[in-house]
Structures are given as C-alpha cells and as structure tokens.
Amino acid sequence: MGARDQGLGSESRVTAALRSAAVVPSGAASSCPMSRRAAATVLRAWCIEDLRLLAKKRLPRAVFEFFDGGAEDETTLRDNRAAFERVRLAPKMLAGVSQIDTVASVLGASSKLPIAVGPTGGVGFGWPFADVGIARAAAAAGIPYTLSTMATASIERIAREAGGRLWFQAYIFKKRDITMQLIERARQLGYDALMVTVDVPVGGKRERDFRNHYTIPFRFTRRNLLDFASRPGWALSILRRGMPVLENVASFAPEATNAAEIASSVGRFWDPGFDWDGMKEMRERWPGKMLVKGILRADDAERLAGLGVDAVVVSNHGGRQLDGAVAALDALPPIVRAVKGRMSVLVDGGVRRGVDVVKAIALGAEGVMIGRATLYGACAAGEAGAARALEILRDEFVRSMQLSGVRTVREIGADLLAGAGSAASGGA
Numbered sequence: 001m002g003a004r005d006q007g008l009g010s011e012s013r014v015t016a017a018l019r020s021a022a023v024v025p026s027g028a029a030s031s032c033p034m035s036r037r038a039a040a041t042v043l044r045a046w047c048i049e050d051l052r053l054l055a056k057k058r059l060p061r062a063v064f065e066f067f068d069g070g071a072e073d074e075t076t077l078r079d080n081r082a083a084f085e086r087v088r089l090a091p092k093m094l095a096g097v098s099q100i101d102t103v104a105s106v107l108g109a110s111s112k113l114p115i116a117v118g119p120t121g122g123v124g125f126g127w128p129f130a131d132v133g134i135a136r137a138a139a140a141a142g143i144p145y146t147l148s149t150m151a152t153a154s155i156e157r158i159a160r161e162a163g164g165r166l167w168f169q170a171y172i173f174k175k176r177d178i179t180m181q182l183i184e185r186a187r188q189l190g191y192d193a194l195m196v197t198v199d200v201p202v203g204g205k206r207e208r209d210f211r212n213h214y215t216i217p218f219r220f221t222r223r224n225l226l227d228f229a230s231r232p233g234w235a236l237s238i239l240r241r242g243m244p245v246l247e248n249v250a251s252f253a254p255e256a257t258n259a260a261e262i263a264s265s266v267g268r269f270w271d272p273g274f275d276w277d278g279m280k281e282m283r284e285r286w287p288g289k290m291l292v293k294g295i296l297r298a299d300d301a302e303r304l305a306g307l308g309v310d311a312v313v314v315s316n317h318g319g320r321q322l323d324g325a326v327a328a329l330d331a332l333p334p335i336v337r338a339v340k341g342r343m344s345v346l347v348d349g350g351v352r353r354g355v356d357v358v359k360a361i362a363l364g365a366e367g368v369m370i371g372r373a374t375l376y377g378a379c380a381a382g383e384a385g386a387a388r389a390l391e392i393l394r395d396e397f398v399r400s401m402q403l404s405g406v407r408t409v410r411e412i413g414a415d416l417l418a419g420a421g422s423a424a425s426g427g428a
C-alpha cells in the first residue's frame, strides 16, 4: 500500500484540509499569512524530519537553533528521541484492520487523535503569527491546542481566529498578579483547560543561543546580521510584518516583549520560589480542568492527584531545561502505575512519528503532546506547514495501528510491547 492509498500524497486531500482549516473559526480571518509557494513545497515533505529540514533552510541559524536546540550538551534532548527508538512492538496479525478509529478521550473529552499541540513560545519569529496557523491546523485536525504565555499571539487573538479546543499554558510570574490576570482572561474567553508549567523555576542553559548572539537586549551584531541577511525570504517577512511581539505579556513586561529576547531571558520573569502551597492555591482558583506540565517523578504526580489536578504532562520541556534529566518516555511507566485511574497522563518530548503515539499509549499514556513537530511545519509554511505536520502524524498513526493489528485507540495496550506480554512472547 502506497502513501497515496491513505491520502498522504494526495494534493486534493491536503488542499481540502487547508480549506477546512480556513473555515474552522467560522470564517474569521487569520493573522498568519499564507504563501502558495511554501504550501506547495510542504506537500513534498513525507515525514517530520523533512519539515525540519525545510524550516532549517528557510530560517536564519539563530532562529532555527532556538527552536531546534536544547540545554547544555543536549543529552536529554537526544535521549527523548532515543527512548522512542528503543521501544519495540510485537504486532498482531490477521486482526481485520480495514476500518481504523483514531478517536480518543483526552482530558475527559473526545479528540480525533490522541495528540494535543503543546505550548511553544516565540514562534512568530519563525513565521508571522505561526501561533494562529498552528492553532487553526489543530482545530481542523480536531485536537486540542495549547497557547503559551510567551506566544506571539494573544489569548484573545487565538480565541477569535482559531476555534477548536483551546488550553492555556501559564508560567508563574514573580508578580503573581500577572499570572492571575492572564488566567482570568483565558477563563472568560472559554479556554477549557489550564496547563501550569512547573519545570522552569529558572531557565535552562541553552548555549546555542549564546553562541548565535540571540541575546538580550536584542542587538544586531556583525555575526547575526549576516545570518539574518542570508535568509532574504525570512528577513522580508519580518520587515513586512515587524518584529513579533509577545502579545500576552506585552503590557506587563515591556522590556522583554520582543520575541528574540526570550532566548536568553527564559526564566527571568518566573518565580523560582513557586512551591506546593502555590500549586494548591492555583488549583483552588482555576475552576476548570487543570494539567501540570513538566513532571518526571511518580511521587510528584501522586501529590498532584491529591490536590485534585486532572492531568500531568510527563515532560522535560523537550530537553531545554535540566540536561541530564530522564527521557520523558522512560519516566512515563512509573508515573502511570502511581496515578492510574486518578488522573490523565500525557507525555511529550521527541514525538516525530505516528508510531511514537502507539508506543506512548502502549506504555500507559492517554495521549501525547507535540512541540517541535508542528513548529517545524509552521516555520516551513505557516498554517499549511502545521497542517502538513498533523496530516503526516495522522497518516503514520493510522498506518501503525493497522500494521500493529489494532482498530481502535482502546485496543492499544501493553501487550503490544515486545517481550512485555505473555501472549506476545509466547510464555505461559
């Protein structure tokens, strides 16, 4: 069976997806500009790595490496990917897999895929209003989208232009009032869940940003000027639209609203003193569903379940915080064992293939979140690129389910793991 048989290679299907993306928010105009040429180019991307290479080609090195890189020696960044590659499946044959249902329950509501788009800050530097493009692509794909506090599109803009199921990600500002005001705006606009990120008490040491002169305050130096000038298409888009603005925090932190500044300022505004008492207070003040992102230990997850938190995202921030932290996928099983039935468990970090979603669910996750996958797509072609990333993951997920012999997401279980189940390994 070729890619075309499942629609991945079909231009008309992608065009239809884009058309439907455009109508999702009841005809609202998108701030994310469209480029027909770039949209045509991403149709030649067959995997997330292809989209990554397209993004690399289009972006100045400093910008690409801000998105692509991790902390210090990047051991955790690499291990996130390696952890997925270490897992082997024992597929079932003769399962009758002509009909596949990818619908899953994610945080208590139906999602067309067991995938949610995670929060990524500063993405407008990769493509103007990429946040909007990614959010609209997520809505078209029928999956949740999480808006970062450090997004280059405001809470209001996303609510107006994206549609779909929206979650808001909060960092805890030293001035707690700022966080509370942002959360209140999200609540009033109908965001259906709050995600509190707890793995950035201080910023990780991201040395690529230092080397690339991606610094605060943003200054053009001879090196980064040459770098930026080497990508005229990108430079033109910035000149036309102006420097991206961190719209959610623009009025609170005027000294750092330029997207380029967050590279080395990451963590500067957050409260390293935020602790369990603060978390308890957050839980009490947010009436809706709450996820806590950045958990790698079973005891932390258990304590959050005790506070009435609805979900944890097992995550090391895509390898951007503590270098040397455990790969997210490796941290997943003990956390699932500790809180199963009491809260949802999602995992992120290194998801690049549809089969990774099967692996994460087989290891006990309710679903995965993705960061760079849609970000690479958006950097290559705005909304069309993000839609392509989701189309690729969807196609690979369906194909992997068929090849694994499972017809529904519920059928994906630990028995698919090679060597894990007695039936698969032939044991008693």
Ligand SMILES: Cc1cc2nc3c(=O)[nH]c(=O)nc-3n(C[C@H](O)[C@H](O)[C@H](O)COP(=O)(O)O)c2cc1C
Binding pocket: 066, 067, 068, 080, 118, 119, 120, 121, 122, 148, 149, 150, 151, 169, 197, 293, 315, 316, 317, 318, 319, 320, 348, 349, 350, 351, 369, 370, 371, 372, 373
């Ligand atoms: C460029 C970039 C910006 C990010 N910004 C945020 C953020 O603002 N808030 C947050 O909680 N996580 C942030 N993350 C982490 C992601 O939400 C997610 O945990 C990570 O990207 C998952 O790994 P993956 O990129 O391999 O999928 C960011 C990640 C990247 C790559």
